[in-house]
Amino acid sequence: MDEESTVPFLEDTTSSQLPEEVNVKKRSFEYLENFPSPLILLLTSTASISGFMFGYDTGYVSAALVSIGKDLGGSLLTLRDKEVITSATSLGALLGALTGGLLADLWGRKRVILLSNLLFIVGGGTQVFSQVVDSMIWGRFIMGIGVGVGSLVAPLFISELAPPQFRGRLVVINCLAITGGQLVAYLMGALLRNWRILIAIGCIPALIQTLFFIYLPDTPRFYLMKGYHDKAFQVLRRINPGISDTAIEDKILQINQQNKQSTLGLSPWRSIWVNYIRIHRKASNLRALIIACSLQAIQQLTGLNALMYFASTIFQMVGFKNSNLVSMVIAGTNFIFTVIALFVIDRVGRRRILLWTLPIMSLSLFLCSVCFHYISVAFDPDGQPIIAPGTENVWGHFLILAFISVVASYALGIGNIPWQQSELFSQDVRGTGISISTATNWTSCLIVSSSFLTAMKLVTPSGTFLIFSIIGVLSVVLIAFIYPELSGLELEETQEILQDGFNVKKSVQLSLQRQRTQ
Numbered sequence: 138m139d140e141e142s143t144v145p146f147l148e149d150t151t152s153s154q155l156p157e158e159v160n161v162k163k164r165s166f167e168y169l170e171n172f173p174s175p176l177i178l179l180l181t182s183t184a185s186i187s188g189f190m191f192g193y194d195t196g197y198v199s200a201a202l203v204s205i206g207k208d209l210g211g212s213l214l215t216l217r218d219k220e221v222i223t224s225a226t227s228l229g230a231l232l233g234a235l236t237g238g239l240l241a242d243l244w245g246r247k248r249v250i251l252l253s254n255l256l257f258i259v260g261g262g263t264q265v266f267s268q269v270v271d272s273m274i275w276g277r278f279i280m281g282i283g284v285g286v287g288s289l290v291a292p293l294f295i296s297e298l299a300p301p302q303f304r305g306r307l308v309v310i311n312c313l314a315i316t317g318g319q320l321v322a323y324l325m326g327a328l329l330r331n332w333r334i335l336i337a338i339g340c341i342p343a344l345i346q347t348l349f350f351i352y353l354p355d356t357p358r359f360y361l362m363k364g365y366h367d368k369a370f371q372v373l374r375r376i377n378p379g380i381s382d383t384a385i386e387d388k389i390l391q392i393n394q395q396n397k398q399s400t401l402g403l404s405p406w407r408s409i410w411v412n413y414i415r416i417h418r419k420a421s422n423l424r425a426l427i428i429a430c431s432l433q434a435i436q437q438l439t440g441l442n443a444l445m446y447f448a449s450t451i452f453q454m455v456g457f458k459n460s461n462l463v464s465m466v467i468a469g470t471n472f473i474f475t476v477i478a479l480f481v482i483d484r485v486g487r488r489r490i491l492l493w494t495l496p497i498m499s500l501s502l503f504l505c506s507v508c509f510h511y512i513s514v515a516f517d518p519d520g521q522p523i524i525a526p527g528t529e530n531v532w533g534h535f536l537i538l539a540f541i542s543v544v545a546s547y548a549l550g551i552g553n554i555p556w557q558q559s560e561l562f563s564q565d566v567r568g569t570g571i572s573i574s575t576a577t578n579w580t581s582c583l584i585v586s587s588s589f590l591t592a593m594k595l596v597t598p599s600g601t602f603l604i605f606s607i608i609g610v611l612s613v614v615l616i617a618f619i620y621p622e623l624s625g626l627e628l629e630e631t632q633e634i635l636q637d638g639f640n641v642k643k644s645v646q647l648s649l650q651r652q653r654t655q
């Protein structure tokens with residue numbers, strides 16, 4: 138380690154020229170490990186249980202709706218009941234996302250994860266014991282709040298702990314848990330005929346995570362936000378074995394520089410307000426917010442979840458009668474390609490992956506649109522799409538290939554990169570920032586799920602997928618202009634990048650230099 142590497146990068150926060158001009162001041166904290174420490178892996182996997190519950194709880198609903206039959210109130214569920222039961226979770230998640238980040242700043246990341254578990258268990262329990270539709274809806278709503286809170290706090294927790302060169306991969310572990318949760322939900326849905334057991338199983342991971350977290354610490358960055366130097370020191374020491382005390386103190390100094398802005402001592406409401414204003418007034422924060430919200434909106438507005446929903450009808454057309462199997466093929470592709478993302482995200486870089494995969498995804502969506510042009514889709518009296526008899530199967534086969542290509546390119550990039558959002562924000566407004574961007578995700582999800590069937594009727598399925606494809610193309614242009622490369626950079630460094638512009642070119646150079654020195 139040379140002398141220069143002990144100079145905290147952020148000491149030079151007034152510098153607006155990056156990165157050659159700052160002579161690549163190396164990070165104050167030299168990571169000696171080539172592999173994250175066992176404690177980091179334990180904390181990451183435990184936090185990722187939240188991701189699993191996000192996936193499982195959004196995934197089991199279609200199977201549960203089929204097997205509920207007349208169990209709720211003695212009559213079959215109407216289409217309206219099904220819609221409300223399904224969307225109650227997304228609505229709850231929107232509420233959870235709006236409040237989760239703010240609570241994480243007030244109470245700590247760990248306590249908020251515990252709160253989300255309580256919501257999972259109360260919401261799940263309410264559903265398991267439901268005798269009428271209304272209590273089922275309330276159960277789904279309460280559980281949805283837990284999903285929303287968990288969807289933002291788990292990646293936040295992980296990215297605050299992770300050494301920069303592993304951060305991308307460690308956050309993808311949570312995304313892997315989401316797609317894994319969806320896959321397991323479909324698998325269980327196919328195996329289990331009893332919906333109450335299907336839902337009850339979903340509460341077990343929440344209990345396991347609670348037990349683990351009782352004994353595990355919060356993140357050093359949160360402890361420093363609250364002024365707990367010793368606790369932060371101890372966690373940094375445990376997660377980075379082999380690092381000198383001086384290097385740890387350097388790191389603490391670096392984090393504390395950003396905490397000068399913290400709202401310590403203010404009342405909770407006042408600090409929420411102050412952070413809300415701060416995130417809009419300070420240029421670097423506003424840029425971070427624009428990037429994070431854009432990525433989250435793009436993830437949902439390119440229609441992946443709608444495609445998942447429609448997949449079973451298409452597969453039926455080409456001879457697959459088992460719709461659960463269909464969902465598993467799509468969810469399986471999503472899972473497998475998220476595994477690949479895990480291995481490439483830090484090496485290739487977030488920006489570059491998006492610029493490679495989004496064009497492929499847009500092209501695949503366009504191919505879906507072309508295939509649909511040759512397939513005649515009708516709608517049954519309930520408004521559900523059905524394939525008109527006598528349709529040429531060959532287009533159905535092409536469509537399946539196009540679907541798989543959409544899901545694969547999605548899972549490699551836009552399916553997981555928006556969840557790296559915590560790295561964009563400075564310490565003082567991180568909770569507020571990720572609350573707003575996660576709420577953007579759930580709002581966009583609600584917009585697509587509530588308008589998808591109407592759009593298919595109004596502009597045909599071919600037109601709907603053409604719209605998704607156009608959104609994909611526009612997103613590539615937007616990302617090319619506004620998304621800097623943050624792979625390998627310290628959380629504190631990203632703010633420097635966003636200080637006087639989006640600094641895309643300079644960030645790419647800095648990230649490359651970091652990769653060479655790590």
Ligand SMILES: O[C@H]1[C@H](O)[C@@H](O)[C@H](O)[C@@H](O)[C@H]1O
Binds near residue numbers: 316319442553
């Ligand atoms: O990152 C996740 C994942 O890609 C899921 O498969 C998808 O259903 C969610 O909407 C998304 O947020």
